Amino acid sequence: MQDLLDKIDKSRMPRHVAIIMDGNGRWAKEKGQDRLYGHFHGVESVRDIVEGAGELGIEYLTLYAFSTENWDRPVYEVTGLMELLVDTIKKEAPDLKKNNIRLHVIGDIKMLPEHARNELVEVMEDMKNNTGMSLIMALSYSSRWELVNAVKNIAIDVKAGKIDPASITQDTLQAYLTTSAFPDPELMIRTSGEYRISNFLLYQLAYAELYFTNVRWPDFRKENLYEAILDYQSRERRFGKISEQVKAEELAH
Ligand code: IPE
Ligand code: IPE
Ligand code: MG
Secondary structure, three states: OHHHHHHOOHHHOOOEEEEEOOOHHHHHHHOOOOHHHHHHHHHHHHHHHHHHHHHHOOOEEEEEEEEHHHHHOOHHHHHHHHHHHHHHHHHHHHHHHHOOOEEEEEOOHHHOOHHHHHHHHHHHHHOOOOOOOEEEEEEEEOHHHHHHHHHHHHHHHHHOOOOOHHHOOHHHHHHOOOOOOOOOOOEEEEOOOOOOOOOOOOOOOOOOEEEEOOOOHHHOOHHHHHHHHHHHHOOOOOOOOOHHHHHHHHHHO
C-alpha cells in the first residue's frame, strides 16, 4: 500500500473525487447473506475512504449513497438503509468533527424520514465551521431531479424579474445546482463492475475522468482509492484541445 501511495504525485491531485458506491447487495449475496448485511459493511469502506481522501489532501469527496430511484426498492431494504443512515451519522459525527471534516448533503432531503433529516441537519450545523475536507453525501439525489429543480427555480426568478433570460450563462445554471458551492469532480469512481452513471452528477461530470473497478463497495479500501488516483494521473486531460497544446500549456506553467 505504501508503494502505491509513494507513486502518487501530490502536486497533481484531483480536488474533487466523486464515488458511486455500488455492489453492496451482490457482495452480501455472494456470502449467502441478506442485502442489508452488505450495506452495513459498506459503512466500513466509507470510513476508510473518508480517512484516506483526507490524508491525501483531497478537498471535496462526494459519495452517492442513495438515489431518487432507490426509493423504489423493497420497503424492507429502504427502511433498513434509513436506519443505517441515522445510526451511522450518530456514530461517526464525533470523529468527523475531530478530523475537521465538513458535512454537506445534496439531494431531495424532504423525502427522508423526519428523524433522519433532523439528525443530518443537526450534525451539519455542528460541523459548519470546520475547515478541512468537505464530505458531500448524495442522499435521495438524482441528476435529473436536480436539473429540473434548477430550471424551475430559474423560471421563478425570471418571472420575478430577478434574472434577465438573455443574461443566463453556464455560471447562472451552476449557481442553481445543489453543487453550486463545489468545483466539478475531476475523477469519478464507480465500484462493482457496472459501467454507467445512474443519474449521478450528469452536468458536473462533463469533463471528469471516469474510473471503473470490479471491486464491490464493501471491499473498497484506501489502496483501491490510490490505484484510481494513479490511473487518473496517468491520463491526459485535453478538454477538446490537441495533445501538443496541452503539453505546451503545461510547460508554460
Ligand atoms: C449500492 O449497493 C448501495 C445503494 C444503492 C444504496 P447496491 O445496493 O446497489 O448493491 P448491488 O448493486 O445490488 O450489488
Ligand atoms: C447507484 O447505484 C446509486 C447508488 C450507488 C447510491 P444503483 O445500484 O442504484 O444503480 P443501478 O440500478 O445499478 O443503475
Ligand atoms: Mg447497485
